[in-house]
Amino acid sequence: xxxxxxxxxVKIDTQSNGSSETCPSTEKQLDLANVIIEDLKEIGMxxxxxxxxxxxxxxxxxxxxxxxxxIGFIAHMDTAPDYSGKDVKPRIVEGYEGGDxxxxxEKNIVMSPKDFPELNNYVGQDLIVTDGMTLLxxxxxxxxxxxxxxxxxxxxNPEIKHGEIKIGFTPDExxxxxxxxxxxxxxxxxxxxxxxxxxxxxxxxxxxxxxTVNLKITGxxxxxxxxxxxxxxxxLIGMEVNGxxxxxxxxxxxxxxxxxxxxxxMKGSIxxxxxxxxxxxxSAEKFAQKKQLINDAVEYLNKKYGQGTVEIEVTDSYFxxxxxxxxxxxxxxxxxxxxxxxxxxxxIKPIRGGTDGARLxxxxxxxxxxxxxxxxxxxxxxxxxxxxxxxxxxxxxxxIENYTK
Numbered sequence: 001x002x003x004x005x006x007x008x009x010v011k012i013d014t015q016s017n018g019s020s021e022t023c024p025s026t027e028k029q030l031d032l033a034n035v036i037i038e039d040l041k042e043i044g045m046x047x048x049x050x051x052x053x054x055x056x057x058x059x060x061x062x063x064x065x066x067x068x069x070x071i072g073f074i075a076h077m078d079t080a081p082d083y084s085g086k087d088v089k090p091r092i093v094e095g096y097e098g099g100d101x102x103x104x105x106e107k108n109i110v111m112s113p114k115d116f117p118e119l120n121n122y123v124g125q126d127l128i129v130t131d132g133m134t135l136l137x138x139x140x141x142x143x144x145x146x147x148x149x150x151x152x153x154x155x156x157n158p159e160i161k162h163g164e165i166k167i168g169f170t171p172d173e174x175x176x177x178x179x180x181x182x183x184x185x186x187x188x189x190x191x192x193x194x195x196x197x198x199x200x201x202x203x204x205x206x207x208x209x210x211x212t213v214n215l216k217i218t219g220x221x222x223x224x225x226x227x228x229x230x231x232x233x234x235x236l237i238g239m240e241v242n243g244x245x246x247x248x249x250x251x252x253x254x255x256x257x258x259x260x261x262x263x264x265x266m267k268g269s270i271x272x273x274x275x276x277x278x279x280x281x282x283s284a285e286k287f288a289q290k291k292q293l294i295n296d297a298v299e300y301l302n303k304k305y306g307q308g309t310v311e312i313e314v315t316d317s318y319f320x321x322x323x324x325x326x327x328x329x330x331x332x333x334x335x336x337x338x339x340x341x342x343x344x345x346x347x348i349k350p351i352r353g354g355t356d357g358a359r360l361x362x363x364x365x366x367x368x369x370x371x372x373x374x375x376x377x378x379x380x381x382x383x384x385x386x387x388x389x390x391x392x393x394x395x396x397x398x399x400i401e402n403y404t405k
Contacts, residue, residue: 068163
């Protein structure tokens with residue numbers, strides 16, 4: 001049923017839209033929400049709700065006669081705007097034999113271990129892949145399916161003792177808004193886990209500090225024939241900004257705990273140029289230094305070309321959840337123990353990104369991140385091994401069990 005449920009969900013287009021001001025940002029996310037509501041009812045969950053902003057919550061009541069911490073599990077319904085999530089046609093490669101996987105014969109789209117060596121870890125397993133024309137949607141519909149299968153297993157096996165379990169599904173995580181209207185008080189859990197990680201074994205409680213930088217550069221357009229000492233080319237000033245940032249602190253040159261500046265968008269003419277950067281760093285100190293560096297660059301250029309030439313707006317997006325999780329590190333330890341008990345080797349590493357859990361941790365709900373099993377999110381080479389999904393379900397169930405001990 002796990003695979004069937006997942007395949008049902010990925011065929012529903014739920015792509016979010018960062019340009020929309022509504023919540024959810026796209027009505028089609030509610031198409032999946034309504035399906036999930038019916039599935040929750042069928043499983044036998046209680047206190048099921050879907051609010052006007054597209055947030056789903058539900059409860060599995062405790063079946064134990066002692067006080068146990070209420071814990072939650074959270075996943076998001078939207079898929080990334082980066083790549084089409086419409087008309088997803090998933091396919092199962094049964095007993096993957098290794099080597100290239102032909103995703104689309106007509107377009108000659110091939111997924112190869114030469115490009116994605118992690119495929120070699122799954123020889124003999126069943127891989128769910130795309131047809132090369134869309135993303136798959138394992139980020140994060142695999143998490144939704146895994147959570148539902150875990151609670152269904154508990155309902156079907158009442159001899160497994162557990163405390164009260166809260167379930168939450170959010171819209172718009174992929175555009176950074178998944179936690180914006182999440183009602184932590186209503187959710188009512190002491191802690192929670194996002195099921196939104198990648199390969200089997202991932203367990204994460206550190207993430208980037210994140211900010212977005214918007215630059216507006218005003219130049220002066222003069223006919224090039226008479227431009228000497230008069231023209232100010234705003235695009236070239238933009239290039240100066242970029243040239244003042246460290247080359248080795250770009251995403252393509254960084255890994256692990258190394259932060260970066262990413263020029264995410266640039267539009268320009270001689271008269272006007274706009275640039276958007278994102279800044280990321282795990283270290284709060286280095287994060288502050290990066291923001292100061294780009295502010296200093298702007299200050300220098302305004303002295304060079306005149307005040308107001310470059311306008312800057314820096315907006316913090318989210319912060320490293322480590323600060324909020326470390327004081328309750330036992331919520332990480334219990335997952336590590338649970339993984340080991342079901343035969344999964346924990347891979348504890350920092351997230352080179354952010355999740356709803358980062359925001360929720362700062363809203364009073366400590367929220368580490370657990371693997372779904374998926375790879376290559378946000379593109380046509382996305383895939384997920386069925387066996388990893390099943391292990392995710394086992395981990396969720398074991399975590400719940402271990403909270404009673």
